[in-house]
Amino acid sequence: MTEWSRGYVADSLYTVSYQAGQAPAHLALACAMVGVEWQPRPDMTVVDIGCGRGFSVNTLAASNPGWTVVGLDYNPAQIAEAAGVAERAALANAIFVEADLASMTEAEMDRIPLIDVAMLHGVWTWVGDDVRAGIVRLLARRLKPGGIAYFGYNALPGFGRDMALQRLFRHVSALQSTGNSNQRAHAAMDTVKALHATKPRQLYETPMLKRIAEDDTPIDGAYLAHEFLTDHWRPVFHEDLCAALAPAKLEFATSATLSENIPDLIFGTEQREVFERMPSGPSREFMKDLCMARPFRRDIFVRGLRRTDHVAALDRIPVALCxxxxxxxxxxxxxxxxxxxxxxxxxxxxxxxxxxxxxxxxxxxxxxxxxxxxxxxxxxxxxxxVVMPVLRDSGPTPETQRYNRVAADTYAEGGVGRGQFALASPVAAGGVPCTSLELAVAVDPDVAAGTPPPPETLALRLLPNLDEEGLRRGAAVIAEILEERTPVWKRFGIV
Known part of the structure; x- marks a missing residue:
């Protein structure tokens, strides 16, 4: 660890990871579902706390020229990359700030615009108490009345079974004398796999461990390092998060994972009877966490929660086929x-x-x-x-077209880049998820103009280093992308 990182991995960049569930349009869906009054506005300030490499910030900024989208992160290398992408894409409404929330003064906080939407994905359970306190101070001071905050975090008891795995990774990676955190985490996998094969009694065979030990799909070392090698990795109970956020006057509203808001999709008859004996609030959420395989929660909190009729609120929302x-x-x-x-x-x-x-x-x-x-x-x-929410009727805009080209140049790596990507959409007011190859295909000038060349031509253009058999397979994949994704890209104002 670097000395200034407060125990978090800082010697390597995190993987690109766009989360469609934290986009404001999706948060509005979740709120309407449970009768909570909140809707995105044409002019908002959205702040991504712990923005990493800034992919989500830049995607939202490109999709919504009327919004101010701010990314805060402690790692200057990640802030530099994110700001560089914004500059190349001419995104004047994307702002990046290198910020240490543990020591951020009130004067520094007041330089951040008042916040309509705060997003924290993969932050709370990876940072120390001083950073958590700084997050609460920031939200108490800058989140507007009526504003919302999204928290994606490792939750107990679901993630508790992986606590031994995390400790194992830390011990084994420490044996590696060379390499950065990504390389040390990746090198530790062989030992983890070997131990898993012996079936140790207290190393629980969780989905995470099975993925690491048994799945042949490559795992990004950056993901492993940032997930498991931080000093402060601590899953939390939902009710403890609620208590920690109380000084900021934040009330739990709902889950951003929509199916988790419907008891009939969670409980059998007998469990439902026990669930309904519990008072509304943290007790019922704890019952869900006991009965569901839910190691990760995506919670929405509101500062000044107001109720509305959920049927009327939902019925007004437009969605489009994705x-x-x-x-x-x-x-x-x-x-x-x-x-x-x-x-x-x-x-x-x-x-x-x-x-x-x-x-x-x-x-x-x-x-x-x-x-x-x-x-x-x-x-x-x-x-x-099947669907995503839509906020406006629009064709491609200069902002989204320009940004998508820059994003492809930066991250697609000729269609083989690793991560969770998205194409900026003015219709969705956010990103439409895609693979790195889809990102590269969509920004091809001929595809963007509505006159795609034959798949074989695109394969030669985008995948020039493949052999003849590789190009043949690549052309087949591109043909499928053009057939299945082009109608979606047109529907969402991407091409």
Missing amino acids: RGVIPPELKIVVQVGIAELTPQMWEPISKALLEGPQTLGYLRSLPEGRKPNPAELLAMLDGCG
């Missing part, structure tokens, strides 16, 4: 089994989505007979990755 090929049936795996819409419900809804953006109220009105519950319909559409 899949190129619409599934023949709509079903998702939930805690209690499989949730699905009947064909009689799904057929008219899917046809309407193919025609363009529709409000949830209109979609609900289409099936004959019993109408779907708006919250359950939304949870299923979202859980299947």
Whole structure:
């Protein structure tokens, strides 16, 4: 660790990781679902606390020229990269600040505009108490009344089974005498795999351990290092986070994972009876955490929570199809089994989505007979990755086109870059998730102009270092991308 990093990994950059669930348009969906009054406005200040390499900040800034989007991070290398991308993309509304929240003065905090939306993904359970206190001080001082805060964090008891794995990584990586944190974490994997094979009694076989020990898919060393090698890695109970945020007058509103807001999708009959005996608030959330395989929570808090009618609020929200090929049936795996819409419900809804953006109220009105519950319909559409919320009707804008080109140049690495990427969309007011190859394809000048060349030509252009067989496979993948993703990119004002 570097001495100034306060125990967090600072000798290597974190992986790019766009989280669609923390975009303000999605937060509005989640709030409406439970009858909490909050909607994004044309002119807002959005602050990403612990912004890493700034991908989310720059994507939101490009998609929303009327917003001021601020990224705070302690690591000057990450801030420098993020600011450089913003400068090359001419994003005047993206601001990056190197900030140590543990020692940030009130005067320094007051230089940050008053905040409408604060986002913290992968921060709270990785930093020390002094940084946590600084986060609360910042929110108490700068988050507007009525503003919202998103927290994505490792939660107890679900992540408790991985605490031994985290400690193991720290011990084993410390044996590596050379290399940065990413390299030391990656080198530790062989020892972790060898120990896992002996089936030690107290090293629980969690999904995380199985992924590390048994999955052949490469794991980014940056992810392992930042996930496991920080000094202050501590999963927390939801109610303890609520108590910590109370000085900032933040009240828990809902989960940004929409299906987790519907008890019928979580509990069987007997568990539901116990759940309903609990008072509303942290007790019920604790019951969910006991009954669900939920190691990571995505919580939304509001500073000044106001209630509204959830049916009316949901029915007003427009959504658009974000899949190129619409599934023949709509079903998702939930805690209690499989949730699905009947064909009689799904057929008219899917046809309407193919025609363009529709409000949830209109979609609900289409099936004959019993109408779907708006919250359950939304949870299923979202859980299947079928729709995204839309905030405006727009074609490609100079800001999104310019930024997407810069993002592709910076991160796509010829279509093989690692990370969770997105294309800036003026329609979604945020990012439309994509792979690095999709990012490279979408910004190709001919594709962006609506006249894509043959896939073989694009493969030669984007993947020039492949052999003949590699180019053939690459062309097949690009052909599939063009067929399935181009309609989505047009729908969301990307091309």
